[in-house]
Amino acid sequence: MKTLTSHKQVIWFDDTLISESLAEQAFDPDYWHAQNKILGSAQGRGTTWFVQTEQLPAALRHYRRGGLFGKIIKDHYWFSQWHKTRSCEEFQLLQHLVNEGVNVPRPIAARAVKRTVCYQADILTQKIEGAQDLVAILQQRTLAPEIYQSIGEQIRKLHQANVNHTDLNIHNILLDSDNKVWIIDFDKCLIEPGLGETNLSVWQKSNLDRLLRSFKKELMKRQVHWEEMDWEALLSGYQQSA
Structure with a gap:
């Protein structure tokens, strides 16, 4: 896992699956639209975008809250430490499961962006073809x-x-x-x-x-x-x- 760090943002990525330059842009759906790399989408709490990365089809998901609280605060989470953000934790957990031989999507990249005392998060994972x-x-x-x-x-x-x-x-x-x-x-x-x-x-x-x-x-x-x-x-x- 490689890390890109700035003052208010951290990106974690697998450099065997995505380049550093693409990892910096990978969380913006408009980028994928502009590159004509959108494969489709699915609706849940928000829109999951299916995109074609350099090596494999991927699913781009923005973290959103559910339940009644999610109607008030849709996509902000209390910030404590970068490695405790939901995107970082899910990225590392998926890597652990891949290493253990469990059939799960490979994690490609994850991001957390600090917003004062809160943060927003995104994750890019392998799209399971034909599933x-x-x-x-x-x-x-x-x-x-x-x-x-x-x-x-x-x-x-x-x-x-x-x-x-x-x-x-x-x-x-x-x-x-x-x-x-x-x-x-x-x-x-x-x-x-x-x-x-x-x-x-x-x-x-x-x-x-x-x-x-x-x-x-x-x-x-x-x-x-x-x-x-x-x-x-x-x-x-x-x-x-x-």
């Missing part, structure tokens, strides 16, 4: 038990890397065109102390419980093609990887 989240897929078709086992295996690898995905739901699990499982959206997630437990710790169980609630919620809300036996297949993959 859809489980919600979109399960509205169209069922999935084979082997795919659910693969999902369980990836979650176990995530946990073996001591990463607590505090918002693990079926929107944040993707399948690409080869049915390869990817896990995304690591904002506010964290690396837990490695205690060497043989049984499920509280946070690991919490992740799985949240994911199960997500399946059940989308079953009620969108009538996705999912049954309890699919969850058993997922747990089987999770436990076999232990």
Whole structure:
């Protein structure tokens, strides 16, 4: 990880994926529009722009607050230290997971800009080509038990890397065109102390419980093609990887 520092801004970037000159401009959507490098966009709390970098397609996301507080203060966060900004923490966590062999988007660059006592943040990560989240897929078709086992295996690898995905739901699990499982959206997630437990710790169980609630919620809300036996297949993959 390389760092570019100025008085009110820090950029962290992987110089094997992006040049220093591009990293300085990479967080401005207008730059990508001017270069005709916009591949598309998606709407969430804000707009995620899909862009073509020097080496690979990427997703550019500006950090925005959710909930009621987010209606008042949309994209400012209290500043304490540069390395504790949400963009820096997510960048480093993704690097850790890539190094641990978990299927997550590669982090390309991240930025924090100080605004008096607050900061704003952005991150640029690999775009997973040809991927859809489980919600979109399960509205169209069922999935084979082997795919659910693969999902369980990836979650176990995530946990073996001591990463607590505090918002693990079926929107944040993707399948690409080869049915390869990817896990995304690591904002506010964290690396837990490695205690060497043989049984499920509280946070690991919490992740799985949240994911199960997500399946059940989308079953009620969108009538996705999912049954309890699919969850058993997922747990089987999770436990076999232990």
